[in-house]
Amino acid sequence: GAVVSQHPSWVICKSGTSVKIECRSLDFQATTMFWYRQFPKQSLMLMATSNEGSKATYEQGVEKDKFLINHASLTLSTLTVTSAHPEDSSFYICSARDLLAGDMGEQYFGPGTRLTVT
Amino acid sequence: GQNIDQPTEMTATEGAIVQINCTYQTSGFNGLFWYQQHAGEAPTFLSYNVLDGLEEKGRFSSFLSRSKGYSYLLLKELQMKDSASYLCAVPDSNYQLIWGAGTKLIIKP
Numbered sequence: 001g002a003v004v005s006q007h008p009s010w011v012i013c014k015s016g017t018s019v020k021i022e023c024r025s026l027d028f029q030a031t032t033m034f035w036y037r038q039f040p041k042q043s044l045m046l047m048a049t050s051n052e053g054s055k056a057t058y059e060q061g062v063e064k065d066k067f068l069i070n071h072a073s074l075t076l077s078t079l080t081v082t083s084a085h086p087e088d089s090s091f092y093i094c095s096a097r098d099l100l101a102g103d104m105g106e107q108y109f110g111p112g113t114r115l116t117v118t
Numbered sequence: 119g120q121n122i123d124q125p126t127e128m129t130a131t132e133g134a135i136v137q138i139n140c141t142y143q144t145s146g147f148n149g150l151f152w153y154q155q156h157a158g159e160a161p162t163f164l165s166y167n168v169l170d171g172l173e174e175k176g177r178f179s180s181f182l183s184r185s186k187g188y189s190y191l192l193l194k195e196l197q198m199k200d201s202a203s204y205l206c207a208v209p210d211s212n213y214q215l216i217w218g219a220g221t222k223l224i225i226k227p
Binding site for chain 2: 044093110
C-alpha cells in the first residue's frame, strides 16, 4: 500500500523557536496533503489543506502566519510551527491523497510527529 | 452542515463480536470511511463504503445504509490488539474528511 513518512517523529523545542515537520509520499504522487492536529483523547482536527503549487487552505481558527505550509512538490509538504508555545504541544499528523485515485481516494496517513514545547 | 455521531467508548471480550455504529448527516454523500487508530499512532484505513450493504474484509466488516444515514463496523473474533479507537469519517462537498470523535474500544481477556 501507499506509504507516507513524517520527519521528525518527535521533537522537543523551547518556547519561541520554530519547528519544521516534513511529510512525504514515498511511492505515489499527492496533489493534496492534509495537516491535522490531535490533542490527547480528542479527535483529529484538520488544520489545513495543502495543494501542490498553490497556497494552503486553512481551517477557521488556525493562524496561517503561525503554521506555515509549503507544498513544493507532488511528494513533499512541510509544516513550520513558528514561535512555538507550550499550547502548541500536540500530535501533528499529515495525510496524502493519491493523485491517481482521484478525489475519492482514501487518505494515507503519516506516522505523526509529537511536538513538545517547553 | 455535517454531523457524525458514534459512541464514545465500548467494551468487549476477547474472542467475541462487537458492532460500532456511526450515524451521519451530510448535505451530499460521497461515501463513508472507517479508520483504526491505536493510542499515540496515526489512523490506518479500514474500509470505504459508497453503496448500501455489507462489505467483508477478513475479521472486519463494514455496513452502510444511505437512506438511514447509518453505518457500522463489525469486528469478529476480537483480539487484544484490536483495542484502539475507531473513527468514522465522511467527505464533505470539497472531499475533505469530516471526522467523528471516535469510539474507544476496550478489549478484556
